[in-house]
Amino acid sequence: MSSPALQIGVKQIILPVEQIFKEAIQTDGNPIRVFNNHDHLNIDIMKATASKKATKQITETDSQKLKELFVDGLKDIYWAEKNLAKALTKMSKNATSEELKAAFEQHTTETEEHAARLEEVFGMVGEKAQAKKCAAMEGLIEEANEVISSTDKGTMVRDCGLIMAAQKVEHYEIASYGTLRNIARTLGHSDVADLLQQTLDQEGETDHKLTELAEAYVNEEASVE
Numbered sequence: 001m002s003s004p005a006l007q008i009g010v011k012q013i014i015l016p017v018e019q020i021f022k023e024a025i026q027t028d029g030n031p032i033r034v035f036n037n038h039d040h041l042n043i044d045i046m047k048a049t050a051s052k053k054a055t056k057q058i059t060e061t062d063s064q065k066l067k068e069l070f071v072d073g074l075k076d077i078y079w080a081e082k083n084l085a086k087a088l089t090k091m092s093k094n095a096t097s098e099e100l101k102a103a104f105e106q107h108t109t110e111t112e113e114h115a116a117r118l119e120e121v122f123g124m125v126g127e128k129a130q131a132k133k134c135a136a137m138e139g140l141i142e143e144a145n146e147v148i149s150s151t152d153k154g155t156m157v158r159d160c161g162l163i164m165a166a167q168k169v170e171h172y173e174i175a176s177y178g179t180l181r182n183i184a185r186t187l188g189h190s191d192v193a194d195l196l197q198q199t200l201d202q203e204g205e206t207d208h209k210l211t212e213l214a215e216a217y218v219n220e221e222a223s224v225e
Helices: 060-094 098-124 135-150 156-186 190-222
Strands: 005-008 011-014 025-027 030-037 040-045
Touching: 060 098, 060 135, 060 156, 098 156, 098 190, 135 156, 156 190
Parallel strands: 005 040
Antiparallel strands: 005 011, 025 030, 030 040
8 A cells, every 4th residue: 555645736755644634734824735535645735835935025114123133233243353353362372383373363353354344334234333242252252261271371282272262253253144144135235245245254264274273283282282
């Protein structure tokens, strides 16, 4: 006996279904009609696809609420960039490897550029550049300080810890900028999205560089100290 089957358009997918549903189901605002056809479960899906985009128009009220969320996110990451620049300087001074020192110094410069780029973004959306304390970044910077205070100076173990702390920062920034870029696109600010993408690319490159340093020699040397 054949297994129950799901028919979507002209395609048929065999499903391990043991019960046959006889009730109408609504999903994503579109009707699904289910009926029993002996050993087959036939589902007629009207205008529904897995990748379908929402058709609801963004109203002026909705747009304003989303913009407020977007601006709040900008304030958050602006504070993060401002304070990270100071933290990276300290991390560079306390790193053991000259390559890691150089990586932190380079990213300090980039971080200052990111803050300036955010100021440009604020202006493009008609807002004043303001910083709102970012609890997440504050905690990540504190973790980096703890690595410095709990490891010995001049060791690769310290560098390993600093790379770990720095990559946590990068991953937070990647998530933040990726989300802000997507919201900017939704709000119709493609120019803003392009600027945020530039920063997102640099954050990704920094994360990759830190991984390369760790895998090239830092972790290995730390393991024998």
